[in-house]
Amino acid sequence: MTIHRLNALISASALVATPVSAALTAVPATAASTKRVSGPTVNMRWGGVRVVLYISGRRVTDVHAAYPTERSRSQRINSNAIPILRTEVLRAQSSRINAVSGATDTSGAYKRSLATALRTAGI
């Protein structure tokens, strides 16, 4: 058994810490061969982000992220971060590495964790 878990360890001033213990769970999608995978909500310092991956076979075909818009700061930071996230996740699948070490920052740490979870889950 391979255990793969994304967990958020967050306690930001505007958020109640919500540990996310669910692994990425597959959700049947409308298209026959494409499945949608909903990621956990990951609380970042300026709000939560929920990621939905679209998978066809073993290939990630698209990535969508929902993010809070209620506070201007959230919107500014997250709208900047999310287009990069799309690129990162789509590139990660071709990589033969298990994880990436990098300096801790909100979007970077989150993206790396998602990429690590995907890599090791064999997606």
Added chain:
Amino acid sequence: MGMPVVIHVRDEQVPTEAVDAAFAWLRWVDAVFSTYRADSEIARLNRGELAERDADPLVQEVLDACRALRERTGGAFDAEAAARMAEVRVRPGAGAGRPGAVEPAGYVKGWAAAKAWELLEQAGARNALVDAGGDLLVRGRPAPGERWRVGIQHPREDGRVAAVLELGDMAVATSGTYRRGRHIVDPASGAAPCEVVSVTCVGRDLAVADALATAGFAMGRAGAAWLAVQPDVEAMVILDDDTVQFTPGFDALRVS
């Protein structure tokens, strides 16, 4: 501490409950040590409401380790200086600049991840990866006959790595300035080092690797030479002129 944690266990016989226990431990650490919380023990220490000798023994263990690292790094790793940083002191538990207030997160993250691994090991895990926001440890193998491969984030290009390491039982920690702006200061000058963009340390102990990467980064140009003589880590330093410096031991771990 504001970071996602990923735990992968590759052993068939390890119960899921062991992973739950590891995450429960991490949540406890967050509740006790976070400066983002007004009710953590660190927050109460920082407000002067709790004496260190009355704090949880693990809080005392961490603060002792932080003081030892301050000595060892000549002050480049300093939990008190971290608490005074502009972006830290506004947090509800950071003590608002009160003398003696501490932000030990630079040590706690690696320390907590290493102890999470110990819990997994006690439950029978031998092959695993624990990734705490980009500072990580690997044990055993990802699969029979394979080695763990860990990329080092390219400091300016998303989705690219500056190096790839093949590792056995090792820990990797990186400090840098990319994306979020400079967030580490030299306690002596109060200024952000401007020439080093990324410092990575590899060693057996994740907490030490993490603290030494932070210290090496804060030292600026002097960091590489200092790291090169530390006995318990191998290091890679990336400068803003695209120069990359390795210790020989780090170079030996590289596969690209």
